[in-house]
Amino acid sequence: MADTPKPIHPIWLRLTHWLNALAVVILAMSGWLIYNASPFFGITFPVAITLGGWLGGAILWHFAAMWLLAASGLAYLLCNALSGRLRSRFLPLSFRAVLADLRAASRGRLTHDDPGRYNAVQRAAYLLVMVDAVLLILSGLVLWKSVQLPLLRELLGGYEAARRVHFIAMAVMVSFALIHVIMVALVPRSLLTMIRGR
Template identity: 45%
Template sequence: MSQVEVQTHPIATRLTHWLMALSIVILIGSGWRIYNASPIFGFTFPEWATLGGDVEEALALHNDPGVASAIAWHFAAMWLLALSYLCFMLWNIFSGHFRRDFLPIGPASFWRDFTAAIRFRLDHRLGEYNVVQRVAYWGALGSIAMMLLSGIAIWKPVQTYPLETLFGGFQGARLVHFVFMTAITLFIVVHVALVILVPKTFVAMTLGKATAVHKGES
């Protein structure tokens, strides 16, 4: 028997989703350029993957490898992310979206879906979030919050001294910032892969509604 699956997203969810996506991409690209100027690990990111203009041109004109431009992009995207994230959270809390679609989460159901996922047997249906997806989304939302808080501690270490201390000092805040940036980057990779598997989720998040026919057992 065939079942019609429907996924809908109101304009508030779609708008804040895409604003967050845009701001995060800008933050990652500009953040990598900033990181390259003072790396905390023994590697740097390739120039083509960073945001801040041509390095050689910036060095010739301003004796700066594009860090000033990257910082300008970073701050603009930070405010956009903070505002869109706050609106996204408030809307989805008060609309009941989180309660309906991202809960409940239990150890047994997570393990069931996780083991199915690693065997590539997890069913992906339009309009439904399995427990692995729910955990991933909560993890992404938590990572954004930690990225913003650690970023504020890096930006204003004196004014936010208690927050900076909580992260273990300036270098600790940088490390936390890097870790959660990495978590967000990995989430994006997995998220895009799932969109490729279920492309109509992109349609729903862009146009507001998508339908699909699922052939169940008769």
């Protein structure tokens, strides 16, 4: 039997990636409806892009997907760190390299020939979204169990500040996801790799 080459994206990565993406979509859409019930910025979200139908329904969706993101996100981070993939795929990374790749991209000169290697902009964006997901979960924990987690609550500046931190971390995550999907559409082969592994 012929040797099957090692996949570019191992199975655990593909599985956790799609579970994380599903959880983020459910969390964002249900979260917008929860926010609408007591908005603290000058905006509310159109009901058509929310999930849950009413406040209680949105909270149920949010709590279900929060466990999915916590479990799948943690599994992704642990497997990534312990397998050494985090270091080999995302490092080294420098501000200068990100600027150089952004400049190359703006001139249409950033190649994506090798799906096994991320450019500096991808590395920075993926690392940012990992940190952002941790912040989303920690600030979410404060909103959920604020009395039981006084240290975490005070570290984030109190309950009301934690709401704003959670909102801003959501905005970063949603902006990432939108740009991410546009970039994937520009390089459709990367989508096949994230589905089939190669």
